[in-house]
Amino acid sequence: MEVGRIILPFLALLCPSSSSSAGGKTLRNTTNGESYLHIPHFGVQDEGTYNCEGVFRGGAETVNITVRAAVTPVLSTRLEQDSGQRFAVCSAAGGKPAAKLSWEEMWGSSEVTERSTQNADGTVTVExxxxxxxxxxxxxxxxxxxxxxxxxxxxxxxVDLTEIRDAGSLAGELWQVIMISFFFVLSLVIVTFLSIYMCLERHN
Known part of the structure; x- marks a missing residue:
């Protein structure tokens, strides 16, 4: 996941310009002799503490810079059915640090459950x-x-709650169709059985 481009200045230390690290990181020098670490595609995997040791005529100096990544979460909503109950779900996916979620309308209810998932890339999804x-x-x-x-x-x-009501209405209509079909088939079976029975009685 690419988050951006980052340059870590290491003051005016004379770090070897040939130094480099994995992932395309390179140590470079400016025209006036200042050294910096260049990370072309900075992501969560590049977090950590970077250090540079420089030796110059007056002695030596070490610079440590701690870097943390920030990833903007993706906000979305959906409707869910669970154990016969209806839920509105709000998701902030792939954020670092984790986002905080709340609802403007709760009907005075405290029935809110928050779920947090640690993703493999180091980000967090909050629902x-x-x-x-x-x-x-x-x-x-x-x-x-x-x-x-x-x-x-x-x-x-x-979150559009009319979708929940529409789904509930559709389920109710489907149940009615099933019940009508059941009674129609049952009536047909009974009529067929009586017809066969009456025919047998006549032959006897």
Whole structure:
């Protein structure tokens, strides 16, 4: 995951310009003799403490620079059904550090569950599950995500609850169709059985 380009200045130390490290990192010198470490595709895997030892006429000096990556999360929402209950889910995926999630409308309910997943690349995915009551009157819910490095402070995403109601109505209609079909087939079987029985009685 590429996060950006980073240059670590190492003051005016005379670090060997031939020094280099894995992942395309190179130690370079400016025209005025200042040394710096160039990381062309900085990502989470490049986090850590970098040090440079320089020897000059007056002695030696070591510079240590600790670098941390920041990855903007991807905000999304969806609807879920779990154990017969309905949930609005807000997800902030692949963030570093982890984002914080909240809901603007909760119907006075505290039934919110937060799930956090540590991803293989070092980022974190945070999900907030809000149980939607059967008598929820709002058409939309608003999820608010705040992230440490967002200059605007927070971002929002909406969940359309009408989709839940539409799904519930569709399920109810499907159940009605199933029940009508069942009784129709049952009636057909009974009528067929009675017809056969009456025919047999006549022959006897």
């Amino acid at each position: 907030s599950w809000l149980r939607v009551p059967d008598d929820g009157t709002k058409d939309k819910l608003t999820c608010v995500a705040s992230y440490l490095f967002w200059t605007r402070g927070a971002s929002t995403a909406a």
